[in-house]
């Protein structure tokens with residue numbers, strides 16, 4: 001039995017839904033189908049989830065949200081009309097609108113895209129609709145995997161074939177969503193609970209690519225990638241698969257296959273646990289994230305102060321700020337933190353660092369981006385760093401920070417945000433372009 005998840009781009013309009021139906025019907029093992037809300041398509045420029053978030057915001061401020069909701073209505077009505085569906089989409093849409101008007105919670109509102117998508121697809125392919133609210137459970141905002149798996153097994157065993165909305169579940173009876181892109185996690189939890197032979201994740205690219213196709217033109221696809229590599233890449237910005245989608249499957253050794261709804265015959269990317277599977281290349285992938293701030297502290301003999309680093313991390317912890325990286329020298333240490341955490345608290349944090357650590361100087365720099373160069377092949381290969389940094393130097397990229405994980409499968413490089421795309425292209429060209437390894 002297979003679990004297949006279809007992302008928003010695969011559900012954007014009737015044409016895409018027809019492709020989804022063909023894919024499902026081509027393999028009778030595709031029994032449990034997880035869907036996202038419609039994404040951007042030929043006729044719609046916005047993701048339904050974004051539009052729902054907008055409706056919630058307007059309604060929350062007692063503003064009229066009819067115009068925005070009309071765009072959502074058109075998406076579903078066009079699909080239902082074009083496919084000649086028997087479901088009463090008008091009344092489903094009217095119910096959701098009423099709930100928004102009556103002050104439904106943010107999570108509830110943004111989950112309705114998936115709720116409606118799943119009903120539309122279930123009606124189109126003749127599968128049962130099973131609400132994710134009865135399957136996925138959260139505890140203090142965090143997925144309760146065991147409870148969810150137990151419920152999924154119990155409930156889905158009564159359905160031979162079903163379509164399930166992704167992205168949400170419940171906590172104490174209230175709808176609760178994963179973070180954005182979370183339908184991938186729903187699919188993964190269902191595949192693990194049902195001991196699927198494979199979890200197929202259908203999107204709009206033919207698998208995981210070595211680099212973001214919006215940055216590198218026609219990047220090579222990755223044939224196989226290990227869970228560890230994928231985790232590094234997903235966490236660091238390659239958003240094809242949600243970073244949390246790996247955990248439920250890893251323990252059970254269930255492979256994930258990233259495939260393209262628009263080109264289903266292509267093999268896509270197989271994500272496996274076995275790191276012995278050879279990759280012909282040294283580097284598996286290159287990705288990155290923007291919007292970091294680097295705070296640099298200088299203090300002579302800092303390393304001899306036994307409690308220096310504890311005090312340093314305490315300042316960030318007490319301000320509820322996660323530290324991304326902390327490269328250090330003998331008398332200096334830099335702390336890299338996401339702008340989303342530090343921006344509102346920068347002045348306060350700088351003051352506290354000065355008082356608590358009594359440093360000689362503090363400086364900070366905005367507009368830092370982090371680039372992750374990931375590959376299990378890097379462990380055994382010499383000269384990867386030298387090739388990477390030479391490529392960056394040739395393009396005039398100023399490297400701000402370097403950090404290598406102890407697993408030796410990744411190097412993180414800090415660059416100025418204005419060099420972000422250039423740096424990714426330079427590394428890609430060095431290892432995959434004309435001067436390939």
Ligand SMILES: Nc1ncnc2c1ncn2[C@@H]1O[C@H](COP(=O)(O)OP(=O)(O)O)[C@@H](O)[C@H]1O
Pocket residue numbers: 006007008009010036039181202203204205207208209210211212213214237238239240241285287
């Ligand atoms: N390394 C990468 N490989 C493939 N796609 C990538 C990569 N990095 C970023 N992307 C982007 O991820 C998109 C697919 O993810 P997403 O938009 O979440 O799809 P879906 O809506 O199908 O879930 C692709 O269209 C591509 O633009």
Ligand SMILES: N[C@@H](CC(=O)OP(=O)(O)O)C(=O)O
Pocket residue numbers: 006007008009036037039047049050113166167179180181182183184
């Ligand atoms: N619709 C949600 C959940 C999701 O996973 O969507 P997609 O599969 O299109 O990335 C979002 O936009 O975040």
